[in-house]
Amino acid sequence: MTQSLQTPSSAGSGQMPSQTLIPQLSLQSMFWRPKFAKDPVWSVHLPVAFWLIEAQRPQRVVELGTQEGTSWFAFCQALERLNPYAECLGFTAGPPDAALVEHTDAQYQELARVRQASQADALEQLEEGSVDLLHVAPGVAKPIAKEWAHWQARLSARGVVLISQAGPGQPGEALYRQVREGRAHFLFEQSQGLAIVAVGAQQYESLERLLGFQPGQPGMRLVQQVFQRLGLACCATPPSGRPAAQAGDRDDAEAISTARRQAESARRAAELARKEAERVRCQADSARHDAERRIASLEQDKAHLEATLQVRDQEQETLRASHRRLEEERATRFDETAKLTELLQAAEQAQATAQARIEELEAARRQAQEEGERHARDHTALQQRHQVLKKQLEDQARELEQQAQQLESLEAARQKTAEQQAQQQDRLDAAERAKVALQGENATLHRQQQDRFDELAELTRMLEEKERRLAELNEKPKRLVDAFTTLGRPSKARGSRRASKEDLRLVKQSGFFDEGWYVNRYPDVEQSGMNGLEHFVKFGGQEGRSPGPAFDSQWYLLEYPDVAQANLNPLVHYLRFGSNEDRLPTPEAWQGEKHGS
Structure with a gap:
């Protein structure tokens, strides 16, 4: 069971040409010969x-x-051929006709039963939401209308009501007017009228197309004429093994001849519809084969990209090992700080070089984004063609839709992987050059004044932050570029390190900062020579470190990128502005607010 993906507009359905309209509604069952046709x-x-x-x-x-x-x-007859595991129940107020029961037991014993029951008994025997198709036969519309609320509850989410004698002035007209209010419906006006009303919200596409027509539209009249001609053919031709019940009711042979001519016309129209459906089916098969070939090609590209990414992961691990060795060497040379000023100048030059490189990467990203938009437009055109095929053949449409979704996912994965691969290589090269420069400069360091120790610790934390963001490159490439761009603005970065006493007081009194939790969570804080509160306000918050379990700094910076771009401490921003702007401190709070709403 699926909910219809397309619902024709009233204007569009009614103005379709017959060579398009008839194949869209055509199903094989409408051309069957009935086994039983007693009532003309x-x-x-x-x-x-x-x-x-x-x-x-x-x-x-x-x-x-x-x-x-x-x-x-x-x-x-229809259920036996299409769904022999379905159930067909008939209810009569009085004793059912013996011949009808006998024929039912003989031909359809496994799926059909006729029972004598009052309306209340019938309602009691049916569970709520268990009936998919409810037929109100001639003569019972009035009592059903009085208990319509109870019968409506028995219909399923895709329930449909079929009302006989629903034409103007007929006994079922009042029930039809009552049931159709606010719902999609269609009335076959021939032979006292037969109304179809969709009570459930979930309907298949062929039925939704039929119910989308409005009274007076040319397309609606065409559909009625086609089904009327097919119905007259059923009246004119005796069913298999049984004389036609209505044949004796014809006044003369001329009426029978007219009905046969109409039936022949309907058969010709049906043959044209079948040919058109076969043509559309061939087009759909061709499109499906093309999609399969495209998917196979994309699978090969995906395997190649995965192998490349594995090599990059190994290179990243080597880079981390080099960084650890660098940290160990630097830890033994704190006494060589005489040339710290020269090191800072070199670091600023490296930052300027990194900023230039970032601008180049940003230009490359924009170019890749434009290329992606062009691919997206091409893909949108393919999807539109796919939607046309889905309207024509429902079964093939489901398969093509799944393949289109797979193509879209693979195309997006391919583009994202290519962008990540290029950006990852560039950042690894830049980081390697920066590390080689730092190793050479560290070899020439000597002891300098003790009051420059804090500046060296600040530089160490900046290098650690760069390495951490390189490790996150595969998951959040775009945010990495934004964060690295922010890091490249030295004037703002140095300004963010100067925490005011007001910020320290605000964080301390907020209840979010836990000194013991913070120091245990980040043991390198003790090596910096600062207490946990001062370290968090100056550096830890901007590095994505959380002050305690009740506030997630990394999530806050990713969820609200304007805070990261401004290089603000996330907790200070939340306390001063974010809480008043309905921003949330943790993803769990976002989930709670979502479920609460």
């Missing part, structure tokens, strides 16, 4: 009954007021 009035609607069973695919069909059997055996 209801026999005209037999193609509608067959078509509705195939279009709606019900699991349970209920007929209220089963009498002579024309509609009843039409449902049984």
